[in-house]
Amino acid sequence: MTRLSNKLIGASALSLCLMSATAALAAAPGGTVAFLMPDQASTRYEQHDFPGFKAEMSKLCPDCKVLYQNANADVAQQQQQFNSVISQGAKVIVLDPVDSTAAASLVHMAQGQGIKVIAYDRPVPSTPADYYVSFDNEGIGKAIAQSLVQHLKDKGVPTDKGGVLEVNGSPTDAAAGLIRNGIHAGLQGSGYKTLAEYDTPDWAPPKAQQWVSGQVTRFGAQIVGVVAANDGTAGGAVAAFKAAGVNPVPPVTGNDATLAGLQLVVSGDQYNTILKPSEIVAAAAAKVAVGFLSGQAPKAERTLFKTPSQLFKPTVITAKNLKTEVVDKGIVSPKDLCTDRYAEGCKKLGIAN
Structure with missing residues (x-):
């Protein structure tokens, strides 16, 4: 697939203004952010979600380090990857869980260490993450x-x-x-x-x-x-x-x-x-991640599973x-x-x- 046209990206960016302090975003301090995806059965994660997230992170926080892992539908492997990115200094973890129930313990562990967790695409119903970004x-x-x-x-x-x-x-x-x-x-x-x-x-x-x-x-x-x-x-x-x-x-x-x-x-x-171009949600997750690194609390249009959420309408x-x-x-x-x-x-x- 080709990348989204510049025109579409520009239009989408207007709808993704999750934080008002744009200048502060641009001046965000460097930090480590992890992007953990659930499986390879769908090609979207490798072809669209991660490239879209990485591109937006490069724009918003050039000094940030982005760690990427895919669990290949293995709950235990995702647990290991989660522990690994924490040991590598991740301050924000974008998590698309293999198992939404099992992910609750991961959220607890990260938050106990002051690490922000952004639930991505799939929510974590039993434990509030710090933010949830997805299509509806x-x-x-x-x-x-x-x-x-x-x-x-x-x-x-x-x-x-x-x-x-x-x-x-x-x-x-x-x-x-x-x-x-x-x-x-x-x-x-x-x-x-x-x-x-x-x-x-x-x-x-x-x-x-x-x-x-x-x-x-x-x-x-x-x-x-x-x-x-x-x-x-x-x-x-x-x-x-x-x-x-x-x-x-x-x-x-x-x-x-x-x-x-x-x-x-x-x-x-x-x-x-x-x-539902994954680049749109990936860019939103990147904005939220950089906001957390900057010490800003992202705004949310609604709450889902007691988690501040941004949901986009598909076609x-x-x-x-x-x-x-x-x-x-x-x-x-x-x-x-x-x-x-x-x-x-x-x-x-x-x-x-």
Whole structure:
């Protein structure tokens, strides 16, 4: 994927004014900040979150040292990495926890040593962190579910002939729980029943695929759609239908606007995804981190799990607005998007490679 255009970054920066004392930010003292991510199943952390965080830190605090670790979905490994960055002098830790419950002890330990913890993307419900930065996860779940429901109704799919599958995220991820709550709210009152739902361990696409395969055997043509919580699980669902010879694939939702997810939207195999450029949240986390280093208490628009929070509103992407919201804004280039078998789909959407 290409980097966000300068225009989009400039517009986003205006909405990310978490501290008023800009001059103080620019003059922030040097310090060590850690950026600890949860897994590599999603490519976003390596390709977008960390590069976005590092770039913003370089601008706001050139003398700051940034430590980066990825736990690869291993709770014990994240514990070791947390201890390691503390021993290396981290004064602020940006934490996207593998296990939101287990992370409570990490927050306690850090705060006991005067170290600030910024919960990132995934909250720590049982223990207040010093700040929480994320897109609105419950809003994401509700938006993708409502988008699917509207699509089914527009297509005249009857509510009494079947229902939907729900493929949730990891059971140890509090953000996945928020997305699940949003999905339930989005489906409520729609008339479409939930045939079955599944919490996908570690957000692993192969596990989502295996579960959906079983449901295809169980329910067959009764499945009129799938609410999948992210693009990885969506890809697993699509693969399950294709392996079973189902054509066309029922509409499948997604989230994260990964390149693979966007390509499935282009090909018509995935109905929607959520655009939430990780660089936006990463930049916000960097601003908060530098504020803590400067001794400033960042302002918050709301409180979630007793933690001052900044939540950003995402955008639902379908084939109808993919070109204007993603390609025309420079978030993804046609060269990257319209490869091989996706070239024909791009042409139909008016995307010139």
